Amino acid sequence: MAGKRVLCVSFSDINRDSRVLRQVEVLAELGEVTTVAYGDRPPGATEHLRIDETLPSLPQTPAGVALLALRRYDAVELTAPAIRDVLRLVGDRRYDLVVANEARSMAVAHRIAAGAPVLADLHEWAPEERAHVRSWRLLVKPFMTYQCRKYLPKMAAVTVVNDSIGAMYAERFGAAPRTVRNAGPFRDLPPTDVAEDRIRLVHSGGAVPGRNIEGMIEAVRMLDARFTLDMYLVPARDGGKYLDSLRVLIGDEKRIVLHPPVSPAELVDTLNAYDVGIFSLPPLTPNHRLMLPNKIFDYVQARLGIVFSASPETDRIILDHELGAIAADASTRALVDVLTPVTVARVRELKRNADKAAAVLNSVEDAAVTRTAAADLLGVRS
Known part of the structure; x- marks a missing residue:
């Protein structure tokens, strides 16, 4: 739709960020979209x-850290190197709507908007994103808390990943977020067959410390020979150091294979070749405790059984749709205990259940929330 101009701000490698890619797709229905992010131009x-x-x-930077330590948040909010780059890149362009992805982009989005409405997609709980890291807890947590207190009342609309996190923003900051889950589009795929002597586990996601990938590797070592594990991991921005440490941990274990990452568009087709999608995440932060990640929806669309560590949001999906099993906690032992009794017959049943659930656990409802919010702010018919 010509005429309306939308800016989408995201401090992620946008072509590896499924949530933002879906957001851009919806925004492109309503106007001409400019994206400002790391990486190449995304579709739409x-x-x-x-x-x-x-x-x-x-x-x-040293100056930035000093300002954080002194709690001079108004002085520091537009000084991060990437934020300065955004201001340079955007220049004097003007937009009818600015979409700010994550709390760290609210200040720069508000500055660029120059009075136009800003839609904040906060994704998760910003104040404690990395609260398990001491420097974050001491310096960044109070800054993010201040940013939410200052800018959430200025946002024309707010979205978050799930109802539990939305309730936290409502209670702490008086916001009224709408929920846009991390669900992907419906994929018309059949459940693949399960071999009689093999249960093919798979894990996809970021190669980021704290995601307990080591625990999943160790669990497979402890399981019997029926189980294999394939992993599709997106490298962190650390030059591949963490991925290299995982390769060392895997060593010569033939039942565990680390693959290069595939694009979001290819991921579900790739996962469809496997049997059970797994994830085990220690509840180090509120976002971990209340997780509702892309991967649970990817696993459903790939027609896989699911085994996750316990978390209220994912527990509800797994139990409501009879998709798999829930480990008591994020320990290696708990994962081994929940996987050991799994049979081929049970995996086949779970994959059939995922096939039924795929019709409802997709992005149609979530895209409608984004579409309605953006269309209302643009004054167009969605």
């Missing part, structure tokens, strides 16, 4: 402004 964007990948999106 009319124009793309590429942030220098070497620049951090938080004020991590």
